[in-house]
Amino acid sequence: MRTPAQNAELALLLEVAGTPKPGNVDRHRDLEDLRFEHFLAGTVGSRDGLELAANGGSVGPAFERAVEGMAEQGGGNTQFGALLLLVPLVRAARDDLSQPVVEAVCEETTVADAAGFYRAFEHVDVFVADPPAEMEPLDVRRGSDAIPTLEDRGLTLLDIMDRSVPGDDVAREWVRGFDRSFTAAERLADADGPLTDRAAAVFLSLLAERPDTLVANRHGEAVAREVTERAGELVARDALETDRESVEAFADDLVARGVNPGTTADITAAGLFIALEHEAVTV
Amino acid sequence: MRTPAQNAELALLLEVAGTPKPGNVDRHRDLEDLRFEHFLAGTVGSRDGLELAANGGSVGPAFERAVEGMAEQGGGNTQFGALLLLVPLVRAARDDLSQPVVEAVCEETTVADAAGFYRAFEHVDVFVADPPAEMEPLDVRRGSDAIPTLEDRGLTLLDIMDRSVPGDDVAREWVRGFDRSFTAAERLADADGPLTDRAAAVFLSLLAERPDTLVANRHGEAVAREVTERAGELVARDALETDRESVEAFADDLVARGVNPGTTADITAAGLFIALEHEAVTV
Numbered sequence: 001m002r003t004p005a006q007n008a009e010l011a012l013l014l015e016v017a018g019t020p021k022p023g024n025v026d027r028h029r030d031l032e033d034l035r036f037e038h039f040l041a042g043t044v045g046s047r048d049g050l051e052l053a054a055n056g057g058s059v060g061p062a063f064e065r066a067v068e069g070m071a072e073q074g075g076g077n078t079q080f081g082a083l084l085l086l087v088p089l090v091r092a093a094r095d096d097l098s099q100p101v102v103e104a105v106c107e108e109t110t111v112a113d114a115a116g117f118y119r120a121f122e123h124v125d126v127f128v129a130d131p132p133a134e135m136e137p138l139d140v141r142r143g144s145d146a147i148p149t150l151e152d153r154g155l156t157l158l159d160i161m162d163r164s165v166p167g168d169d170v171a172r173e174w175v176r177g178f179d180r181s182f183t184a185a186e187r188l189a190d191a192d193g194p195l196t197d198r199a200a201a202v203f204l205s206l207l208a209e210r211p212d213t214l215v216a217n218r219h220g221e222a223v224a225r226e227v228t229e230r231a232g233e234l235v236a237r238d239a240l241e242t243d244r245e246s247v248e249a250f251a252d253d254l255v256a257r258g259v260n261p262g263t264t265a266d267i268t269a270a271g272l273f274i275a276l277e278h279e280a281v282t283v
Numbered sequence: 284m285r286t287p288a289q290n291a292e293l294a295l296l297l298e299v300a301g302t303p304k305p306g307n308v309d310r311h312r313d314l315e316d317l318r319f320e321h322f323l324a325g326t327v328g329s330r331d332g333l334e335l336a337a338n339g340g341s342v343g344p345a346f347e348r349a350v351e352g353m354a355e356q357g358g359g360n361t362q363f364g365a366l367l368l369l370v371p372l373v374r375a376a377r378d379d380l381s382q383p384v385v386e387a388v389c390e391e392t393t394v395a396d397a398a399g400f401y402r403a404f405e406h407v408d409v410f411v412a413d414p415p416a417e418m419e420p421l422d423v424r425r426g427s428d429a430i431p432t433l434e435d436r437g438l439t440l441l442d443i444m445d446r447s448v449p450g451d452d453v454a455r456e457w458v459r460g461f462d463r464s465f466t467a468a469e470r471l472a473d474a475d476g477p478l479t480d481r482a483a484a485v486f487l488s489l490l491a492e493r494p495d496t497l498v499a500n501r502h503g504e505a506v507a508r509e510v511t512e513r514a515g516e517l518v519a520r521d522a523l524e525t526d527r528e529s530v531e532a533f534a535d536d537l538v539a540r541g542v543n544p545g546t547t548a549d550i551t552a553a554g555l556f557i558a559l560e561h562e563a564v565t566v
Contacts, residue, residue: 006328043296
């Protein structure tokens with residue numbers, strides 16, 4: 001039986017291997033400087049950090065270790081956001097992978113965990129929106145330079161996530177009990193077909209429901225809304241089943257425009273982990 | 284820096300992610316009952332066995348553990364042959380990944396290692412040719428029932444590999460110092476482009492040089508020779524670069540016919556491991 005850390009690894013692999021995943025690296029598409037093989041290496045590199053979490057390690061240091069390992073490949077940031085979801089989920093799975101337990105894991109994070117999170121930014125370049133003025137000393141791009149401010153203000157990792165919403169739907173999972181991730185897991189379990197195909201369908205359904213915050217931060221709210229409306233139109237007519245070409249065209253279009261719904265991919269990965277760990281799906 | 288076990292994992296992932304890999308599951312193709320996701324789960328499952336080898340464990344038990352984990356997915360046998368190459372290579376990497384050290388690892392295998400190898404066949408269905416009459420008590424399909432015979436005859440795992448040639452080019456690597464695997468690693472290092480593309484080119488070059496023994500065992504020598512001649516013709520005119528469509532057509536044809544050069548894929552995976560471990564290639 002696979003351990004939680006192994007299921008997390010497998011979730012990352014299944015996520016990148018689904019297709020079509022509009023705007024993301026997927027089984028049939030690379031982005032300009034980001035290729036499939038980078039995600040494979042990123043997954044393998046994440047392992048040590050995921051193991052730390054699985055063995056009861058603190059979320060912050062485990063996350064930093066996972067990111068450090070993930071970044072040991074030439075593509076840069078592949079799965080930072082997915083790991084930010086997976087690490088607390090894996091930590092929770094040690095006891096019981098339920099929403100209350102995951103919430104407790106998040107609530108019990110400390111200032112040291114926040115410090116680990118900030119140090120993670122020193123291992124890889126992650127796109128982030130500019131913070132509001134009052135949060136500027138806590139701009140994540142400061143990395144470990146921000147740690148004294150964290151300590152002065154006594155900010156835990158959950159506090160940091162809390163201050164990142166609205167505007168970051170990975171952080172939003174942290175403050176809402178991983179709602180969308182658990183919903184994604186249910187959808188994966190209810191869907192039919194090979195698991196990578198289910199992942200593609202669940203990705204599209206998530207994108208159709210809520211604009212992707214990475215897209216909004218990079219390209220603005222209007223583009224994010226447009227992408228979500230287009231996904232919604234495809235989902236409404238079950239296009240993956242009835243008109244796959246139109247979904248493939250959507251995927252090609254987003255890739256060509258450099259529009260990357262990465263947050264939605266992260267939540268899909270989290271959903272895959274939950275579904276695998278619950279044995280609600282099999283490979 | 285990735286450990287040997289991590290590089291072995293990555294080698295398995297890069298191998299399945301190359302394309303086109305005529306007759307094999309690859310980034311763009313599934314076989315009838317064997318899909319890409321099975322290889323992802325097979326890789327993740329192999330990890331514990333690879334770690335055992337990396338930590339100095341005996342080859343036979345490490346191999347059995349790797350196969351047991353690999354088989355925990357719905358596709359059956361994904362990477363048995365690749366693991367039979369990777370486990371001694373990972374074990375050697377603990378000291379020094381060179382041909383003399385790998386040879387020593389193979390020579391130092393024991394009857395207990397042979398027993399572990401036979402037990403591995405109880406975890407997964409592997410296609411094997413019928414053995415010659417005098418080897419019948421040692422038919423691997425007997426699994427652990429053959430162990431008393433192994434012990435009576437004092438046969439080590441290297442002895443078993445030696446008795447499997449000619450006719451099995453994975454076993455042939457064991458008795459020839461992993462010649463083709465090390466050659467594959469050099470070719471990967473000398474090639475250009477993303478590592479998955481190099482893997483596809485090296486796969487084709489290996490197939491062009493020597494008929495695939497899995498194809499020969501399943502479909503006969505004539506088919507194996509035909510496949511190698513066709514690969515040779517493609518390599519001779521650098522078709523991956525000059526006429527990729529013809530290689531894709533070759534791949535589609537072999538998949539349609541159920542002709543699977545799996546042994547060549549195994550050697551490609553071994554070459555990827557050596558190249559990664561030597562840092563002769565990067566991702």
